[in-house]
Amino acid sequence: MIEKKQTMPRAPDLEEYIHDGNRRRFITYPQGQALFGMHYWSFVNLAKRAGANIKMRKTAVVDLDVLERYLESLEEAEEEKEQDMARKEKAPIAERMTVNGKKYVRLDEAAELYSVSEKTIEKWAADSKARLKVGGVVLYNTQKIDMFIENIGQEEF
Numbered sequence: 027m028i029e030k031k032q033t034m035p036r037a038p039d040l041e042e043y044i045h046d047g048n049r050r051r052f053i054t055y056p057q058g059q060a061l062f063g064m065h066y067w068s069f070v071n072l073a074k075r076a077g078a079n080i081k082m083r084k085t086a087v088v089d090l091d092v093l094e095r096y097l098e099s100l101e102e103a104e105e106e107k108e109q110d111m112a113r114k115e116k117a118p119i120a121e122r123m124t125v126n127g128k129k130y131v132r133l134d135e136a137a138e139l140y141s142v143s144e145k146t147i148e149k150w151a152a153d154s155k156a157r158l159k160v161g162g163v164v165l166y167n168t169q170k171i172d173m174f175i176e177n178i179g180q181e182e183f
Contacts, residue, residue, distance in 0.1 A: 051090040058088050130158065130165035139168070150174055
């Protein structure tokens with residue numbers, strides 16, 4: 027009976043990376059943690075997501091070239107996302123109000139429309155009885171708030 031020799035999975039041969047024509051930079055996790063100024067496990071997870079790990083027996087090294095390409099691709103994706111968001115920006119609330127003619131708005135829209143805090147809107151709405159609760163949604167009547175603002179200071183003594 028011929029016994030098959032049990033082979034252990036081998037780490038990649040790093041000699042191919044050492045030659046002058048193929049210079050690569052490798053670091054360990056603690057070195058990467060210090061280099062990038064991150065917590066240890068945050069760096070480990072980043073390196074794993076980037077696919078920059080090379081396992082060698084009971085340790086691992088990180089290929090800095092692969093990691094840097096991954097980080098650059100993340101930066102490019104973030105820039106594209108910011109550009110998309112800039113294109114999708116809505117018109118200011120005042121313009122939307124005149125176009126749509128909305129009579130009722132939510133709290134954040136009212137605060138943006140009148141350029142005051144949400145707490146001030148709540149106070150004005152209570153004083154002018156402009157608050158309306160429909161189901162679980164609180165709406166504010168802009169016409170009543172407008173009249174309240176116009177009449178501030180015109181109180182009769």
